[in-house]
Amino acid sequence: MSEIPDNLGYTKDHEWVGPDKGDGVKVGITDYAQDSLSDVVFVELPNVGDEYQRGEVMAVAESVKAASDIYAPISGKILAINEKLEESPELVNESPYGSGWMVLMKPSEDRSALLDSDSYKNSLD
Amino acid sequence: MSLAQTCLHDNHVRLGAKMVDFAGWHMPIQYTSIVSEHNAVRERVGIFDVSHMGQIFVSGKDASSFLSYVTTWDVNKLSDGDCRYCHILNNDGHIIDDTIVYTFSNQDYMLVPNASMISKVFDWLNLNSSKFEVDIYNKSEEFFCLAVQGPESLRLLRQYFNLPIAPFKLTKSDDLIISGTGYTGEKGYEIMGPISESQKIWESFLEMGAIPIGLGARDTLRLEKGYLLSGTDFNGSQTTLESGYSWVIDWNHDFIGKERLLVQKKGEYECLSGILLEERGVLRPGLEVYFEGEKISELTSGSLSPILKRGIGLSYLDMPIGSTVNVSIRNKQLKGRVIQTPFL
Numbered sequence: 001m002s003e004i005p006d007n008l009g010y011t012k013d014h015e016w017v018g019p020d021k022g023d024g025v026k027v028g029i030t031d032y033a034q035d036s037l038s039d040v041v042f043v044e045l046p047n048v049g050d051e052y053q054r055g056e057v058m059a060v061a062e063s064v065k066a067a068s069d070i071y072a073p074i075s076g077k078i079l080a081i082n083e084k085l086e087e088s089p090e091l092v093n094e095s096p097y098g099s100g101w102m103v104l105m106k107p108s109e110d111r112s113a114l115l116d117s118d119s120y121k122n123s124l125d
Numbered sequence: 126m127s128l129a130q131t132c133l134h135d136n137h138v139r140l141g142a143k144m145v146d147f148a149g150w151h152m153p154i155q156y157t158s159i160v161s162e163h164n165a166v167r168e169r170v171g172i173f174d175v176s177h178m179g180q181i182f183v184s185g186k187d188a189s190s191f192l193s194y195v196t197t198w199d200v201n202k203l204s205d206g207d208c209r210y211c212h213i214l215n216n217d218g219h220i221i222d223d224t225i226v227y228t229f230s231n232q233d234y235m236l237v238p239n240a241s242m243i244s245k246v247f248d249w250l251n252l253n254s255s256k257f258e259v260d261i262y263n264k265s266e267e268f269f270c271l272a273v274q275g276p277e278s279l280r281l282l283r284q285y286f287n288l289p290i291a292p293f294k295l296t297k298s299d300d301l302i303i304s305g306t307g308y309t310g311e312k313g314y315e316i317m318g319p320i321s322e323s324q325k326i327w328e329s330f331l332e333m334g335a336i337p338i339g340l341g342a343r344d345t346l347r348l349e350k351g352y353l354l355s356g357t358d359f360n361g362s363q364t365t366l367e368s369g370y371s372w373v374i375d376w377n378h379d380f381i382g383k384e385r386l387l388v389q390k391k392g393e394y395e396c397l398s399g400i401l402l403e404e405r406g407v408l409r410p411g412l413e414v415y416f417e418g419e420k421i422s423e424l425t426s427g428s429l430s431p432i433l434k435r436g437i438g439l440s441y442l443d444m445p446i447g448s449t450v451n452v453s454i455r456n457k458q459l460k461g462r463v464i465q466t467p468f469l
Contacts, residue, residue, distance in 0.1 A: 039160045060455065067409070
């Protein structure tokens with residue numbers, strides 16, 4: 001059973017968006033996504049300053065077997081990337097909601113398009 | 126079309142394996158993770174169900190001369206108990222399949238073709254057997270095959286069979302054929318026999334500590350060693366010379382495809398080469414290879430080496446070892462070096 005924290009927003013493509021504390025929102029992939037990918041061995045992240053529309057490919061997570069696109073879960077600008085993933089992509093598997101976060105974004109839209117944890121959970125069933 | 130299942134299919138499902146379609150078979154690609162399974166084989170010992178592979182028996186007065194004619198190796202030179210890796214070629218010198226010839230006696234042999242090539246190899250052998258006194262039986266559906274691979278494999282084999290088995294040698298124990306062979310580059314063994322015995326052996330080796338390994342790690346293990354994958358690194362239009370496996374040819378005997386190889390040998394040809402990525406990234410089959418801005422080839426195999434933690438791939442190239450090439454990944458040109466395999 002995959003972990004789905006209550007305080008995050010989700011997409012049906014298995015990205016999560018952290019709470020907005022005024023200095024941007026963290027974005028990553030869900031526990032379900034990391035488990036499906038298994039063994040993340042390489043993460044290609046966007047450049048700081050890049051802007052994305054919701055649904056655009058902004059990163060790629062590669063496992064031994066396959067590459068998976070990661071879509072911007074919310075429109076906005078990249079404020080920072082998790083540089084630790086360059087050396088340690090396995091953090092995505094070990095801690096998808098913690099040290100395996102991918103980017104910090106400044107949203108340019110509200111969170112109304114995101115799923116809450118219950119809706120995301122239902123989308124997995 | 127429904128997928129074929131090996132005799133151990135339900136065991137894999139019970140272990141929670143991720144199952145995929147491989148060459149028409151419903152096979153485990155991984156039980157836990159490809160990287161941990163890969164490392165288990167390199168460091169300890171793993172067990173693979175490769176019962177989808179074939180067992181074709183060739184016997185009779187002319188068995189050794191027949192097999193010498195249809196493979197790149199002079200089978201007449203093999204002694205009882207020898208296992209020899211070689212290629213089966215068509216008249217153009219193109220590889221139909223790679224196989225190991227198991228020598229029970231000079232009138233009794235077994236070939237182990239790849240799953241997707243069993244009927245093709247069987248038909249090809251029959252097509253070319255008219256001048257030879259041989260019997261050819263396809264017993265693939267009656268046999269299981271388990272590969273026990275890794276530095277601790279000998280200990281487990283001794284514990285279970287209490288028999289000495291040297292590398293590239295085979296021994297028989299009741300109905301079972303046990304050989305010092307495998308496709309991981311580690312010390313290892315393969316056990317074949319009637320499917321009724323598969324459960325007991327699978328369960329016993331798991332109990333003794335062998336880790337179940339899926340086809341995902343089988344692919345990364347063989348790729349680190351530069352071993353060919355049938356249907357991927359050759360698909361009916363490459364010769365043994367092009368595949369870089371000239372060592373499987375015994376030139377001092379006549380075999381199907383030899384004339385074409387002799388002609389090719391005199392000229393220049395592309396050769397399957399290793400590409401080691403010098404930047405971060407994962408190589409994939411089909412990625413394009415560039416030299417000085419021009420596309421020169423595509424990768425046949427590609428992955429990330431779990432041991433080297435670098436992108437590795439294979440490609441047919443006419444480039445000297447040590448050359449720098451670029452591999453195009455998502456419209457980025459990443460630098461790679463042409464190297465002599467194995468990678469590890």
